[in-house]
Amino acid sequence: MSVHSPLGRKRRRAAEEFCLRVEDSQRGVRGWIVQGNEEEECDEGPDVDGDERDLSSSLSNLTTVINNNIINNNNNINSSSSSSGGSTSSSRSSRSSIREPAAVVAGWYRRLRLGRSALTSRTVFLLELARELSFWSHRKTRGSNSLGPFERFFQQPFVWLAGKMALSTPLVASLDDEGKLRTSRSSRNSLGIFKVLCLIATVVLLAVWLLKKAPVQPGVKYGAAWERSIIQSAKPSGRGHPVILVTGSAGFVGYHVSLALKKRGDGVVGIDNFNDYYPVQLKRARAANLLSKGVVTVDGDINNSELLRRMFKLVQFTHVLHLAAQAGVRYAVKKPMTYVHSNIAGFVVLLEVCKSLNPQPSMIFASSSSVYGLNTKVPFSEDDRTDQPASLYAATKKADEMIAHTYNHIWGLSITALRFFTVYGPWGRPDMAYFSFTRNIVEETPIKIFRGPYDTELSRDFTYIADVVKGCVASIDTAKPSTGSGGKKTGSAQFRIFNLGNTQPVKVGAFVDILEKHLNRKAIRDYVDMPATGDVPFTHANVSHAREELGYNPTTDLETGLGEFVTWFSSYYGDDSMACC
Numbered sequence: 238m239s240v241h242s243p244l245g246r247k248r249r250r251a252a253e254e255f256c257l258r259v260e261d262s263q264r265g266v267r268g269w270i271v272q273g274n275e276e277e278e279c280d281e282g283p284d285v286d287g288d289e290r291d292l293s294s295s296l297s298n299l300t301t302v303i304n305n306n307i308i309n310n311n312n313n314i315n316s317s318s319s320s321s322g323g324s325t326s327s328s329r330s331s332r333s334s335i336r337e338p339a340a341v342v343a344g345w346y347r348r349l350r351l352g353r354s355a356l357t358s359r360t361v362f363l364l365e366l367a368r369e370l371s372f373w374s375h376r377k378t379r380g381s382n383s384l385g386p387f388e389r390f391f392q393q394p395f396v397w398l399a400g401k402m403a404l405s406t407p408l409v410a411s412l413d414d415e416g417k418l419r420t421s422r423s424s425r426n427s428l429g430i431f432k433v434l435c436l437i438a439t440v441v442l443l444a445v446w447l448l449k450k451a452p453v454q455p456g457v458k459y460g461a462a463w464e465r466s467i468i469q470s471a472k473p474s475g476r477g478h479p480v481i482l483v484t485g486s487a488g489f490v491g492y493h494v495s496l497a498l499k500k501r502g503d504g505v506v507g508i509d510n511f512n513d514y515y516p517v518q519l520k521r522a523r524a525a526n527l528l529s530k531g532v533v534t535v536d537g538d539i540n541n542s543e544l545l546r547r548m549f550k551l552v553q554f555t556h557v558l559h560l561a562a563q564a565g566v567r568y569a570v571k572k573p574m575t576y577v578h579s580n581i582a583g584f585v586v587l588l589e590v591c592k593s594l595n596p597q598p599s600m601i602f603a604s605s606s607s608v609y610g611l612n613t614k615v616p617f618s619e620d621d622r623t624d625q626p627a628s629l630y631a632a633t634k635k636a637d638e639m640i641a642h643t644y645n646h647i648w649g650l651s652i653t654a655l656r657f658f659t660v661y662g663p664w665g666r667p668d669m670a671y672f673s674f675t676r677n678i679v680e681e682t683p684i685k686i687f688r689g690p691y692d693t694e695l696s697r698d699f700t701y702i703a704d705v706v707k708g709c710v711a712s713i714d715t716a717k718p719s720t721g722s723g724g725k726k727t728g729s730a731q732f733r734i735f736n737l738g739n740t741q742p743v744k745v746g747a748f749v750d751i752l753e754k755h756l757n758r759k760a761i762r763d764y765v766d767m768p769a770t771g772d773v774p775f776t777h778a779n780v781s782h783a784r785e786e787l788g789y790n791p792t793t794d795l796e797t798g799l800g801e802f803v804t805w806f807s808s809y810y811g812d813d814s815m816a817c818c
């Protein structure tokens with residue numbers, strides 16, 4: 238069959254090479270290497286049109302060449318070791334003959350008139366591998382005259398693949414009529430420039446990759462596995478479910494709401510800085526429980542805008558439930574700056590990130606009954622004045638409401654503020670009275686009960702966690718989308734404030750009575766004047782707005798709720814109540 242195209246000529250040449258090799262293999266491999274005549278005709282060679290079948294047959298011939306060569310080597314070794322009893326010279330000659338498979342491949346390169354540089358690195362690799370496998374096969378089959386099926390199995394595909402790649406069209410196309418590699422000065426220059434550009438691009442990409450993978454918080458790794466875990470945690474169980482970022486997820490309220498959201502199929506990812514305001518073990522235990530339910534808690538601070546942006550890049554959160562805060566009324570006199578850091582700065586960082594997103598999430602965040610401060614009008618309504626805070630804590634929460642309003646007004650963020658009223662329950666906060674009193678009663682140590690002006694007893698609208706969780710979930714479900722996008726407001730957005738209380742204030746003395754009953758022990762009561770550290774005399778929620786808009790309806794009375802807490806406390810701490818707080 239005649240071939241007229243240059244490509245056909247090249248293929249013909251390549252095919253002829255194989256014919257030669259086959260003939261040579263019949264004459265003995267050694268002879269083939271030294272004497273192959275490139276101009277020789279090959280009558281029974283493969284079709285010069287480069288038909289696939291012929292190429293395959295050529296390649297299988299190459300395999301035959303290599304295998305025959307190995308068999309020859311084996312024969313050499315066997316005969317030399319048996320005849321001379323292993324003399325130094327003959328063992329040297331058998332060692333050199335072991336290298337024959339390498340020589341076969343080298344000859345093959347030469348036959349194709351290609352320098353190694355003409356071959357792609359992958360082809361060279363495969364050829365080298367084939368050669369090594371031949372060499373290895375030889376050693377494995379020492380003492381036998383043929384390759385075992387195992388060795389053939391490993392060797393042949395590599396030889397075949399290497400040959401196929403070497404004869405592939407792009408490679409053959411780069412040969413001139415003489416079969417030499419077609420190169421020119423300009424093509425060499427272009428290749429050089431291309432290589433330099435590739436190198437620069439690789440270095441730049443590597444640098445970008447390293448920067449992106451760098452920990453955004455010292456000591457914490459945010460790598461690919463971390464990213465996968467976030468994405469997995471954020472997966473809702475079906476379409477239509479919200480995907481929520483819960484800040485403070487290892488905290489008391491954050492833990493319970495995250496569980497509830499996950500349970501109903503929402504996508505939930507948490508973030509918590511695990512500060513040591515109260516024992517961190519309890520926060521870790523909450524986070525571990527969440528993880529067992531498929532909710533990841535990122536160990537990070539909301540002040541870390543880089544981390545937040547990275548999380549928002551991974552997941553398009555529909556809502557942010559912002560519960561992370563420096564809690565506690567009285568602690569603010571000891572550590573005022575932690576309140577500024579978490580409740581003010583952290584909140585603004587979070588809002589800044591949220592407002593710049595497209596689409597913006599809706600935000601629901603924890604405010605506090607403490608914003609009513611020294612108000613005397615009861616019950617507290619959302620419409621009442623809140624400009625007389627009694628503690629820095631209360632002031633930061635009131636500031637949050639006002640800051641939130643500006644982000645709603647300027648950027649179109651949909652915002653809901655929830656004023657929690659002394660929330661209690663299992664997995665609660667060790668710094669709060671119900672928790673520390675329980676421990677003291679169990680340990681039979683005195684509790685300090687604060688008394689207000691004129692010996693009045695303080696009272697609180699203690700609210701059970703399950704009721705608050707319902708209020709939070711309903712707030713998420715009724716939140717309208719933000720109207721801004723990428724930092725631009727397109728219309729007025731929802732702004733809401735709700736009281737989430739129990740509506741039944743209880744005096745602290747009566748609250749201790751209930752604890753005594755559940756613990757079956759008497760408290761050692763020590764009545765003291767209320768310290769000037771920010772407490773207010775009473776709280777009492779009017780929840781009519783929440784009832785109307787959220788369907789909020791607290792159902793757990795203090796007796797039932799404290800019973801649940803005491804049961805959990807006993808099972809969690811057992812005899813070691815000292816470990817609690």
Ligand SMILES: O=C(O)[C@H]1O[C@H](OP(=O)(O)OP(=O)(O)OC[C@H]2O[C@@H](n3ccc(=O)[nH]c3=O)[C@H](O)[C@@H]2O)[C@H](O)[C@@H](O)[C@@H]1O
Pocket residue numbers: 564565566604605606607608657658659660668669670671685686687695696697745772
């Ligand atoms: O609802 C709220 O706004 C606030 O409720 C609690 O603050 P608080 O009501 O002071 O809760 P506890 O610390 O548990 O105190 C409960 C009652 O026990 C009293 N108490 C506390 C501690 C103590 O040693 N003795 C004592 O009589 C307090 O004065 C208060 O009347 C939370 O700690 C705040 O984070 C939350 O914002």
